[in-house]
Amino acid sequence: MIKTLVCNIPPLDTSRPPVAGAILCAVCHSQGHEVTARDLQWQFNEFLAQRNLMSQQFDAVFYDTALRFTADQQAVVDEFIDQQAGIIAVDNYQYIVISLFSYLAQRFAGSFIQRLREFSSAQIIIGGPGVTAISFATAENQFAESLLSQNLIDCFITGEAEYSLPQYFVAGTGAGINNRNFRQIDDLDSLVSPNYSYYNFDHYRSPTGRREVVIVGSRGCVRSCTFCDVAKTSPRYRYRSGASIAQEIIANYEQHGVREFYFADSLVNGSLRAFNDMCETLAAYQFDEPIAWRGQYIIRNQKTVPQRHFELLARSGCRELFVGIETGSDRVRWDIGKKFTNDDIEYHLQGFEQHGISCLFLFFTGYVTETPEDHQHTLEMFPRWQRYVATGTISAIETLNILSILPGAPLEQQAREQGFHFETNRDGTANSLFWHNPRNAALDFPERLRRHLEMMETAMQYHWPIWNGELSLEIFQRALTEYHSVAANSRPPQKIIALKNLA
Amino acid sequence: MTVLLLEFTSTWCNSWPSLEILHNQRQIFSGMVKEQLRLEVALSPSAHNVVELRGIGKQQGANNVWDTRINAAGQIIEDKTLAIQRVELNGIDMGTKWIHSLSAPDFSYGVWYGNSTVSIEFTEPVMNWIIAAKFADDVNADTVKYNSYNSKFNYDVLKKRIQHIRQQINDQDSSL
Numbered sequence: 131m132i133k134t135l136v137c138n139i140p141p142l143d144t145s146r147p148p149v150a151g152a153i154l155c156a157v158c159h160s161q162g163h164e165v166t167a168r169d170l171q172w173q174f175n176e177f178l179a180q181r182n183l184m185s186q187q188f189d190a191v192f193y194d195t196a197l198r199f200t201a202d203q204q205a206v207v208d209e210f211i212d213q214q215a216g217i218i219a220v221d222n223y224q225y226i227v228i229s230l231f232s233y234l235a236q237r238f239a240g241s242f243i244q245r246l247r248e249f250s251s252a253q254i255i256i257g258g259p260g261v262t263a264i265s266f267a268t269a270e271n272q273f274a275e276s277l278l279s280q281n282l283i284d285c286f287i288t289g290e291a292e293y294s295l296p297q298y299f300v301a302g303t304g305a306g307i308n309n310r311n312f313r314q315i316d317d318l319d320s321l322v323s324p325n326y327s328y329y330n331f332d333h334y335r336s337p338t339g340r341r342e343v344v345i346v347g348s349r350g351c352v353r354s355c356t357f358c359d360v361a362k363t364s365p366r367y368r369y370r371s372g373a374s375i376a377q378e379i380i381a382n383y384e385q386h387g388v389r390e391f392y393f394a395d396s397l398v399n400g401s402l403r404a405f406n407d408m409c410e411t412l413a414a415y416q417f418d419e420p421i422a423w424r425g426q427y428i429i430r431n432q433k434t435v436p437q438r439h440f441e442l443l444a445r446s447g448c449r450e451l452f453v454g455i456e457t458g459s460d461r462v463r464w465d466i467g468k469k470f471t472n473d474d475i476e477y478h479l480q481g482f483e484q485h486g487i488s489c490l491f492l493f494f495t496g497y498v499t500e501t502p503e504d505h506q507h508t509l510e511m512f513p514r515w516q517r518y519v520a521t522g523t524i525s526a527i528e529t530l531n532i533l534s535i536l537p538g539a540p541l542e543q544q545a546r547e548q549g550f551h552f553e554t555n556r557d558g559t560a561n562s563l564f565w566h567n568p569r570n571a572a573l574d575f576p577e578r579l580r581r582h583l584e585m586m587e588t589a590m591q592y593h594w595p596i597w598n599g600e601l602s603l604e605i606f607q608r609a610l611t612e613y614h615s616v617a618a619n620s621r622p623p624q625k626i627i628a629l630k631n632l633a
Numbered sequence: 634m635t636v637l638l639l640e641f642t643s644t645w646c647n648s649w650p651s652l653e654i655l656h657n658q659r660q661i662f663s664g665m666v667k668e669q670l671r672l673e674v675a676l677s678p679s680a681h682n683v684v685e686l687r688g689i690g691k692q693q694g695a696n697n698v699w700d701t702r703i704n705a706a707g708q709i710i711e712d713k714t715l716a717i718q719r720v721e722l723n724g725i726d727m728g729t730k731w732i733h734s735l736s737a738p739d740f741s742y743g744v745w746y747g748n749s750t751v752s753i754e755f756t757e758p759v760m761n762w763i764i765a766a767k768f769a770d771d772v773n774a775d776t777v778k779y780n781s782y783n784s785k786f787n788y789d790v791l792k793k794r795i796q797h798i799r800q801q802i803n804d805q806d807s808s809l
Contacts, residue, residue: 520725520763526785576802583795590792593764595785603794610798614805 134163134225135218135252136328139235139242139260141192142171145336149344149394150229150258152324157295158227160322166221167328170214170242177210192234196608211242219249226252227295230260236273243282255298257287259363262310278308288312289363290349292321318349318370323378326386338422342390343382345423347375347408352400353428354540355454355467357497360396362538369400372407379423380415389417391447393425398451400428406439409446420447427451427489429470432477440481450525451482451489457497458508465499467540472511479518488525490597494533495585496578498541498550498567505581512592519594526595529586530602532609533578534563553616564613575613579606634675635759637684638721641670646700646711650745651690657683666715684753688745689715717743722755725763 136155138148151167158165175185183206191197199207218226226246230239235258243254261274274286287294289305289312297304306312315321326343336342350364382388399405412421423446457463460471482489495505518524535541535550549568552560564575586603589596596602643650643666654662656676676682691713692698700713717735720727732743739747755762769786 516760516764517723517725520760520767522728522767576805579798579802583798586791586795590788593761593769593786595764595768596787596791597785599791600784600787600794603791603798607794607798607801610801 131162131164132225133221133223134158134165134227135221135223136165136167137218137226137228138167138169138171139228139230139239140171140174141189141234141238142169142231144171144175144334146334146342146344146392147326147329147331148229148231149324149346150231152326152329152343153322153346154227154229154257154291154295155328156322156325157292158225159325161296161299163225165328166223168214168218169329169333170238172333173214174210177213178206181206192238195234195237207238208241211238211245215242215245215249218246223250223252225299226250226254228254228256230256230258232260233273235260240273240277243277247282253284254282255285255287255295256283257291257295261286262288262363290315314349314364314366314368316368318368319374323381326382326388331386331388336390336392338390340390341386341388342392343386343388344394345375345378345391345425346394347398347404348395348400351396353397353467353469356541356544357466357533357536357539359536359539361540367400369404372404372409373411375404375408376411376415379412379421383417383421389419389421391421391423393423395425397428398425399430402430406442409442409448412447413442413445417447422447422449424448424450425452427453428468429453429455429474429478431470432474435478435481437481440478440485440487444485444487448487451487453478453489453491455491455493455511457493457495457500457504458511459500459504460507462497462500462504466497472507476515479515479523483518483521483523488523490525491527493527493529493585494531495529495581496533496573498533498544498565498573499570500573500581501570502572505584508585509588512588512594516592516594519592524594526597527589528597528602529582529589530598530605532563532582532606535565536562553613555616561616563609564616576610579610582606634678635682635755635757636673636675636721636723638671638673638719638724639686639717640672640719641666642716642718643668643670643689644712644714646702646713647692647698648690648700648713650688650713650715652715653685653687655683655685655687657681658685669718678757680757682755682757684755686717686751686753688751689713689748691745691748693747712746715745717751720753722759722763725760727763728767731767 136151136158138151142148148169151169155165155167174188178185178188188199188203188207191199191203228239228243230236239256239260243256246254256274256277274283277283278286285298285308287298287306288310293313293315294304294306298307324343331341334341348367348369350367351358351360352367354361379391382391454468455475456466456468458472463470479489493508495508515524535545545565551566551568552562553564555561566574586596586599637656639654641652649665649667652662652664652666652670653660654672657679659677661674662672691700693700701709702711704710717732720732729743735743735751735753737749737751739745739749740751755766765786
């Protein structure tokens with residue numbers, strides 16, 4: 131039997147077993163392989179704990195590409211990589227499948243794969259969003275191609291591994307195999323479910339201390355918000371049937387005692403039909419212990435949302451929803467493509483409150499069309515909806531993101547058409563973060579930052595909980611330093627040539 | 634103006650429990666709580682508010698009367714008690730967790746088993762106080778940044794950093 135190892139690369143959230151790993155295990159198992167899983171994030175945390183080192187100090191560097199490990203930290207990372215490569219090599223795998231969750235994993239993956247190649251004769255396959263995702267460093271990421279050209283890997287997979295990985299095992303070539311022309315899978319219900327039996331649930335704890343797994347009910351997004359580039363990696367929105375999603379949740383509850391579920395979908399209610407079917411099935415199932423689920427949710431026009439929707443949400447186990455409110459201005463939210471109003475938000479808040487569902491608001495300031503009046507509307511939200519904070523219906527706000535114009539996002543096309551200018555990086559590329567809209571000239575980067583600070587201060591004035599507030603300010607502060615450095619550059623601002631992403 | 638709503642339930646032994654409620658030392662209720670009491674009162678405006686709940690008139694051996702009756706097996710068969718079921722300020726339910734956090738002698742988990750005064754102190758703006766009272770007790774400044782479940786009210790740190798960024802913006806503006 132073919133022996134295959136599935137590895138996950140740091141940095142990864144350790145509150146739940148990796149869903150990508152569980153999917154890869156299921157795919158390899160379905161191909162008749164003898165599969166082993168190795169979560170290198172968990173292994174690394176254990177390695178550090180044995181040396182009385184704090185994983186958080188390493189996480190800070192993993193999550194911030196502007197930072198570098200100290201010499202001592204680098205020595206620890208190198209020792210760990212040597213150790214793991216040695217352990218893996220002993221088992222004589224034929225395939226080692228490595229999952230990179232984001233571009234942040236590239237730093238660890240680069241060193242790890244190099245050592246692995248020295249120690250092991252297995253075919254090394256890499257995949258996941260981190261393989262092709264854009265990094266701080268490059269406009270168009272060539273990480274995978276670079277490893278392939280150096281013969282450090284045998285294959286990189288883009289797109290959806292459920293299709294490409296078996297194709298590689300059989301033919302060694304095809305769509306999404308060592309190329310970016312991946313094929314999207316239409317029928318998500320036909321895919322194997324993530325198999326968590328390769329992971330030890332005792333290694334993972336959600337913030338509530340219970341077992342939690344990730345559920346993927348859809349891929350892509352039903353909306354096309356102007357700032358978002360999800361359509362670049364998932365051009366078409368596809369979703370599983372509600373029954374299929376509910377069955378996966380029930381199976382994890384029955385087989386592994388999992389009671390907490392986190393949806394990785396862009397929007398958990400992208401397809402209302404599938405979503406309602408899922409909620410109906412979960413609400414009807416006789417769980418001995420209640421389950422709870424969380425996920426990203428889109429607010430819709432209140433005329434299309436009956437009151438029973440909220441009751442059904444609650445009965446299905448919905449605990450917390452993450453909602454992209456983005457702004458307090460109806461006009462700006464419409465420009466973004468969100469298609470709901472403050473009245474719709476109020477309607478949903480009432481429904482959530484009545485049924486004990488909490489929601490976390492996602493915000494950002496300084497959309498390309500935002501005027502001072504629009505910004506004022508955002509500030510007015512804090513006193514208006516303070517009572518929902520007091521009832522616990524609004525659990526927090528998160529204002530982590532600075533609006534950058536992402537390559538592939540609808541806003542990029544708009545920026546081209548409307549003649550946006552960008553500050554120029556030292557390498558001659560346009561800086562996607564420091565854009566100027568000629569139709570809204572007053573909204574330069576310092577003004578956007580001023581509005582962000584004012585929004586945070588207003589949130590604090592009305593005692594709104596702020597999620598990741600310190601991290602948000604760190605990001606803004608670093609961007610400001612970068613802005614001053616870039617703006618001091620003598621080159622004139624340019625129209626888009628190539629975007630360098632900083633967000 | 635703040636509207637205070639209080640709901641109580643009681644149990645009888647020899648007599649019903651008594652309750653006196655004062656807001657900033659001014660009496661707003663005095664009487665017996667017979668099985669249940671729902672009291673809604675608009676409080677006089679004040680920046681600082683103290684609501685005192687004085688209960689429960691239990692005779693603890695005075696004149697050889699105990700307002701608790703026990704059977705031969707040592708089980709309580711009758712007892713004079715008073716329980717807070719609900720506290721609302723301006724329509725916001727303070728919740729069971731908060732009620733259970735109130736403390737006083739002979740009083741636990743929202744129930745008087747003897748005579749004592751429970752004090753509720755709050756300040757204006759009352760909505761800010763409610764949020765802090767219900768949710769901000771989880772604050773932990775040492776919480777790890779990338780797992781910051783408890784750092785949603787880390788305002789001092791945020792304010793300091795905002796001040797620093799403002800200074801950075803102003804310095805740059807003045808240098809142009």
